[in-house]
Amino acid sequence: MTGIRVDAAVRVRDVVLDLDLPEGSCTAAIGPNGAGKSTFVGLLSGALRPDTGTVAIHGRTVAGPGGFVPPHKRGVALLEQRSLLFPHLDVLANAMFGLRSRGVPRHTARAEALAQLERVGCADLTHRRPNQLSGGQAQRVALARALAIKPDVVLLDEPMAAMDVAAAPEIRSLLRTHLAGRTSVLVTHDLLDVLTLASHVVVLERGRVVEQGRVADVLPRPRSQFLADFTGVNLLFGDLVDGGLRLADGTVVAGLAGDDATAGPGWASIPANAVGLHLADPHGSPRNAVDVVVRAVEPRGPVVRVVVDLAGQALAADLTTGAVAELGVEPGLRLVASIKATAVTLY
Numbered sequence: 245m246t247g248i249r250v251d252a253a254v255r256v257r258d259v260v261l262d263l264d265l266p267e268g269s270c271t272a273a274i275g276p277n278g279a280g281k282s283t284f285v286g287l288l289s290g291a292l293r294p295d296t297g298t299v300a301i302h303g304r305t306v307a308g309p310g311g312f313v314p315p316h317k318r319g320v321a322l323l324e325q326r327s328l329l330f331p332h333l334d335v336l337a338n339a340m341f342g343l344r345s346r347g348v349p350r351h352t353a354r355a356e357a358l359a360q361l362e363r364v365g366c367a368d369l370t371h372r373r374p375n376q377l378s379g380g381q382a383q384r385v386a387l388a389r390a391l392a393i394k395p396d397v398v399l400l401d402e403p404m405a406a407m408d409v410a411a412a413p414e415i416r417s418l419l420r421t422h423l424a425g426r427t428s429v430l431v432t433h434d435l436l437d438v439l440t441l442a443s444h445v446v447v448l449e450r451g452r453v454v455e456q457g458r459v460a461d462v463l464p465r466p467r468s469q470f471l472a473d474f475t476g477v478n479l480l481f482g483d484l485v486d487g488g489l490r491l492a493d494g495t496v497v498a499g500l501a502g503d504d505a506t507a508g509p510g511w512a513s514i515p516a517n518a519v520g521l522h523l524a525d526p527h528g529s530p531r532n533a534v535d536v537v538v539r540a541v542e543p544r545g546p547v548v549r550v551v552v553d554l555a556g557q558a559l560a561a562d563l564t565t566g567a568v569a570e571l572g573v574e575p576g577l578r579l580v581a582s583i584k585a586t587a588v589t590l591y
């Protein structure tokens with residue numbers, strides 16, 4: 245058996261996908277609004293038909309020129325932003341629903357649903373109606389309903405997005421337990437979800453796959469501005485030279501070369517917390533010292549993100565409020581940025 249293979253297009257949405265997801269792993273699908281994440285999920289769930297190409301799940305073609313397998317026969321469970329429980333059914337009946345609609349006898353369906361509710365910590369809620377549940381409880385029940393059918397693939401379309409901040413960590417840790425070893429796809433806008441739940445990641449932009457691979461390989465070396473912003477690393481473009489990246493104005497930012505760093509056009513990724521700002525050159529040897537001009541100052545929780553201009557490109561530095569006050573940071577101010585060379589990856 246193989247994982248998931250999508251080589252398909254949905255013309256009206258201008259979405260053309262070419263993707264391979266490994267079996268038994270959770271793949272996060274990320275990208276800006278309108279990038280095609282929901283379309284991707286729709287192609288897998290069967291809510292959408294491709295105009296051209298094929299979709300294969302574990303070696304079985306579920307959509308393509310040869311035919312179309314309807315959603316309920318794909319072995320796929322879908323968990324969405326809203327739990328979509330049936331309001332007129334109690335929790336137990338909701339959890340039994342998928343099994344009953346697949347012809348499982350009532351007695352067996354009831355036992356299986358109870359076991360699943362137990363696993364998601366909802367055994368004491370069986371007789372409640374959905375309107376008597378909190379958002380987090382409803383999502384747990386939806387997860388029990390999804391897993392009760394013993395799906396081959398679990399699709400999660402922003403499952404924590406509609407939840408209050410207090411409930412999300414519980415659901416995240418529940419998902420971590422229940423997705424382990426399962427082939428699953430998680431659409432999310434949250435870096436924490438990618439880091440805690442997924443082993444693989446697919447980045448979509450304007451209906452195309454722009455990056456895919458293991459989280460550990462893709463996230464530290466973003467090749468798209470979206471991913472760089474998403475992970476909070478700076479991405480500088482220039483020419484790779486020996487041990488550094490030369491920018492348009494000739495400034496060379498020293499760094500560590502990755503395996504695929506060869507002379508020519510390339511990138512340097514720099515975490516925002518590896519950039520320091522000073523009124524004058526700090527003369528620290530392992531650091532790059534470059535002249536910059538402040539563009540913008542944005543408070544971000546405990547830190548202040550200062551975006552500076554470095555040879556026409558944006559470079560973000562996360563500073564403490566104290567440091568920002570001491571430097572008198574304001575747009576237009578000329579500063580020296582120090583960048584730890586060991587934190588710079590060239591590729």
Ligand SMILES: Nc1ncnc2c1ncn2[C@@H]1O[C@H](COP(=O)(O)OP(=O)(O)OP(=O)(O)O)[C@@H](O)[C@H]1O
Nearest residue numbers: 256257258259275276277278279280281282283284
């Ligand atoms: N029902 C539809 N009919 C036609 N075009 C659609 C439809 N739904 C979405 N689109 C378009 O298809 C493209 C992909 O949309 P999709 O919903 O898959 O993106 P997304 O990444 O899930 O976005 P979001 O993060 O906002 O949910 C977008 O250009 C969108 O405007």
